[in-house]
Amino acid sequence: MSKINFLRPDKDNLNTFLYLGSLLFSISVLDVFLNSFFNVNITGFLPTLLSFVIPLVIGFIGLHFIRIEHSGYKFLDSLNKNINTNSFNAVLSLLIIFVIIKATPPILSWFFVDASFAGDSKDVCSGSGACWTYIKVWFNRFMYGMYPNAEQWRINLSFISLALLGSVGYFATEKFKKYLTLYYVVIYPFIAFLFIFFFISGGPVFFDFSYGIIAAVISIILGFFIPSRFKFYYFLIVPITLYIVLKYFVFYEELIELGKLDGLNWVETGAWGGLSLTFIISFFCLIFCFPIGMAFALGRRSELPLIRYISVGFIEFWRGVPLITVLFMSAVMFPMFLPEDFFIDKLVRAIIAISLFEAAYVAEVIRGGLQALPRGQYEAAKSLGMGYWKMHIFVILPQALKLVIPGIANTFLALVKDTPLIFVVGLLEIVGMLNLAKTNPEWLGFAMEGYVFAAIIFWIICYAMSKYSYNLEQKYKTER
Amino acid sequence: MNFKLQKIVPQLITVLAVVLVFGFFSYNAQVNMENRGIDFGYGFLSQESSFDVQFSLIEYDGSHSYFRAYLVGLLNTILVSVIGIIIATILGIIVGVARLSPNYLINKFAAFYVEFFRNIPLLLQIFFWYFAALRALPLPQDADAMFGVFFLTIKGLYVPAFVWENFNVFFYSIVAAIIAIVVIRIHARKVQETQGKQLPVLWISLGLIFILPLLSFLIGGVSLSFEIPKLKQLAATSYKYEGGLNLPPELIALTLSLALYTATFIAECVRAGIQGVGKGQKEAAASIGLNPNQVLKLVVMPQALRIIIPPTTNQYLNLTKNSSLAAAIAYPDLVLVFAGTALMQTGKAIEIVSITMLTYLSLSISISILMNWYNKKIAIKEK
Numbered sequence: 001m002s003k004i005n006f007l008r009p010d011k012d013n014l015n016t017f018l019y020l021g022s023l024l025f026s027i028s029v030l031d032v033f034l035n036s037f038f039n040v041n042i043t044g045f046l047p048t049l050l051s052f053v054i055p056l057v058i059g060f061i062g063l064h065f066i067r068i069e070h071s072g073y074k075f076l077d078s079l080n081k082n083i084n085t086n087s088f089n090a091v092l093s094l095l096i097i098f099v100i101i102k103a104t105p106p107i108l109s110w111f112f113v114d115a116s117f118a119g120d121s122k123d124v125c126s127g128s129g130a131c132w133t134y135i136k137v138w139f140n141r142f143m144y145g146m147y148p149n150a151e152q153w154r155i156n157l158s159f160i161s162l163a164l165l166g167s168v169g170y171f172a173t174e175k176f177k178k179y180l181t182l183y184y185v186v187i188y189p190f191i192a193f194l195f196i197f198f199f200i201s202g203g204p205v206f207f208d209f210s211y212g213i214i215a216a217v218i219s220i221i222l223g224f225f226i227p228s229r230f231k232f233y234y235f236l237i238v239p240i241t242l243y244i245v246l247k248y249f250v251f252y253e254e255l256i257e258l259g260k261l262d263g264l265n266w267v268e269t270g271a272w273g274g275l276s277l278t279f280i281i282s283f284f285c286l287i288f289c290f291p292i293g294m295a296f297a298l299g300r301r302s303e304l305p306l307i308r309y310i311s312v313g314f315i316e317f318w319r320g321v322p323l324i325t326v327l328f329m330s331a332v333m334f335p336m337f338l339p340e341d342f343f344i345d346k347l348v349r350a351i352i353a354i355s356l357f358e359a360a361y362v363a364e365v366i367r368g369g370l371q372a373l374p375r376g377q378y379e380a381a382k383s384l385g386m387g388y389w390k391m392h393i394f395v396i397l398p399q400a401l402k403l404v405i406p407g408i409a410n411t412f413l414a415l416v417k418d419t420p421l422i423f424v425v426g427l428l429e430i431v432g433m434l435n436l437a438k439t440n441p442e443w444l445g446f447a448m449e450g451y452v453f454a455a456i457i458f459w460i461i462c463y464a465m466s467k468y469s470y471n472l473e474q475k476y477k478t479e480r
Numbered sequence: 481m482n483f484k485l486q487k488i489v490p491q492l493i494t495v496l497a498v499v500l501v502f503g504f505f506s507y508n509a510q511v512n513m514e515n516r517g518i519d520f521g522y523g524f525l526s527q528e529s530s531f532d533v534q535f536s537l538i539e540y541d542g543s544h545s546y547f548r549a550y551l552v553g554l555l556n557t558i559l560v561s562v563i564g565i566i567i568a569t570i571l572g573i574i575v576g577v578a579r580l581s582p583n584y585l586i587n588k589f590a591a592f593y594v595e596f597f598r599n600i601p602l603l604l605q606i607f608f609w610y611f612a613a614l615r616a617l618p619l620p621q622d623a624d625a626m627f628g629v630f631f632l633t634i635k636g637l638y639v640p641a642f643v644w645e646n647f648n649v650f651f652y653s654i655v656a657a658i659i660a661i662v663v664i665r666i667h668a669r670k671v672q673e674t675q676g677k678q679l680p681v682l683w684i685s686l687g688l689i690f691i692l693p694l695l696s697f698l699i700g701g702v703s704l705s706f707e708i709p710k711l712k713q714l715a716a717t718s719y720k721y722e723g724g725l726n727l728p729p730e731l732i733a734l735t736l737s738l739a740l741y742t743a744t745f746i747a748e749c750v751r752a753g754i755q756g757v758g759k760g761q762k763e764a765a766a767s768i769g770l771n772p773n774q775v776l777k778l779v780v781m782p783q784a785l786r787i788i789i790p791p792t793t794n795q796y797l798n799l800t801k802n803s804s805l806a807a808a809i810a811y812p813d814l815v816l817v818f819a820g821t822a823l824m825q826t827g828k829a830i831e832i833v834s835i836t837m838l839t840y841l842s843l844s845i846s847i848s849i850l851m852n853w854y855n856k857k858i859a860i861k862e863k
Contacts, residue, residue, distance in 0.1 A: 081582070082582070082583065082584035082585075083583055083584055083585050085582055085583065089581075089582075089583045089586070092583060092585070092586055093583060093585045093586070096585045096586065096589050097585070236493075303487075304487055304490060304491045305491075306491040306494060306495055307490065307491055307494050310494060310495070310498060316845065317841065319844070320840060320841040320843075320844040320845055321801070321837045321840045321841055321844075322801035322802065322804040322815075322840055323801075324804045324805060324807060324815055325804060325815060325819060325833065325836050325837050325840065328815070328819050328833055328836075329833050329837070332823065332829040332833065333829045333830055333833045333834075336508070336509050336512050336513070336829060336830060337504075337505040337506075337508050337509050337512075338508055339508055339511075340508075340511070340512060340515065413599075416601075417600075417601040417602065418601070419601075420601050420603040420604060421603060421805075423808070424807075431601070431603060431604050431607065434607075435607065435611075438611065447607075447611040447612040447615065448608075448612040448613075448616075451604060451607055451608040451611070451612050452608075454604055455600045455604055455605075455608065458599065458600050458601055458604060459596070459599045459600055462598075462599035462600075463595065463599050466599070
């Protein structure tokens, strides 16, 4: 056996270094572990500063001893490669290990060990841990806001059926796959809207926009029979005319009450709230902001100067202002711009505001995709004799949208994370409900539990969305 | 003929629609304001505001004008944004580099940080820090001093205040040092280009920036002392600190959450930038004999910065816009002071909201013009 140089561990004395190093490393980890879990300080006889630093020093020496390249042990080599490449990395690794060990007991005890779960009043929450009873008692409010308890089945039923209708895509056979886009872009949002309007809010069937829906459906059906030369002008004129005719000449005001679904009470939007409102707002803003954004992205790339300037102005305006001022505008300024007897519900106003705001961001993302496409794609489509719309719908947009899936997903994530801002217009989704519950005199002092609860929910939603977008990106990735 | 018409008709229709919508809105606004007896105008800006603001960088009380209240809000917004940007940049660079570390633990730790903070709404984070975390801090009389001079209490962070004498001399010395450094850098570059020699610019610069201010202390009559906050009893159970600077909890909660949130995005930008520099570039640089420091400074960083800076500027803009969430925790920023209190008092919705929006708009448009200019300057010039 050759002489051992402790400053330079080598392969000749592999076993000595290995045993010594792992022993020292284990001692240092054990010291921190005992200290944090059992409150035992095995180096307590030393001065405070020394006993604080000693695990770090011992661990560092230990890691130094086992840093031997090509030792022949697979585990040791991968350990060295991953956490122990040099002294600096060794110190950082040790610090992170210590922080994790130190942080585990307080977190565990706050979340589970000392937390109270049972009971339904504040009295059970006397421990030092979290008071999950608070969440349990207020759970209903956090989910449904001020929606009447007896009517909450309406929200549940709507969401469940919408989720089922939304999952149709997974079960569609090859034959129906080509209709899926139409289904998700046009029909599904329409059904969702009907559910929410007639079911969750309990609105009358023959409400103002019903005429609009009927007019739109009739004109789309008739539109199939119009020669394509006149289609543009047809869709410009006929739907609005039809709407006016229906509204003022065919149906009468008395019919409004007629179609109301039997036995469903009207629940005004001020009472909606909690997580369900977060979902409703995110869903509608998502649906609206996408086509608007696409239109403005195309507008910004258009060859027609006026359209391009208007699009640029729109996009830069919304991207330049914070959402909170947009909501302020929709709350205090927008009513001034409408005729006096014309009233728009504040939920609708908030949805319009958020949609326009996010549409500008979607537009910029899609523009990125459009710019990234090689010019050959445009030229090839044109040389096949395709017009502007045909070229974009069948050649350009499918490719451009594929390219920008991550960007669009990020915008949608931002949208979901922005929904709590609707407190500005006086609507309370889950964060707003938390702030309301926090000020309840019977339940003072549980702000932490509430925010942690909401943070977990939002985290799960956002993380799932980002993972889903990643999968989507991988699925539609086409080799170029 | 037909071809021309195809181009003109859609434009005309679009413009007509826009004009109609705007005309409709402004007509309604006129009618509504007439009915309610409100007159339109910006004259209220010079009126006495008669409300107080908790925290302001310039002298302000109720007897000042609405315009001064606007300035107070604007300055507070800028204060939060600047502090937030500085912290977020430092944190973002550290985390972004850590995500590229070969060390598994550091890598995962940074990834955890990014995934954790970017997936929770910013407003929720602000509420968490303000209502839950900072409320758990001790009362002024129970607070322990950090390093003997900082006091972190439920009423905010108390730090020592700087008391300067002849501050302007000190300031001029720093300006002089910066100018000297710039001149030396230009000179060094010229020397390198003409003679191929490298001057130790870094050491000279460091020396200058220390020595010149030091000289101002020794010769210029500058002196600096600290005013350390002292606990003072107001009543039997009521204490407060006197002297020093007080950073209110709203400011702390807001900057902390803005910085932690934006740092995740900056970290991703930094990571993407460094990853975006091809491996071949580093190898090529090494093969012509540059040392690792030179590889980083002359080859990797210039290319990485080209990728990093545009999205990072975007994040700075986002941070500035997000600072308007201050209104939710009553930090007196532009939105709270002007679009909140001033709006409630004057009822001038259109004027005030438009001023607020224009302020943010001009802020972000000027930054994006700057960014475009920079982008053009550093873009790869293709032949």
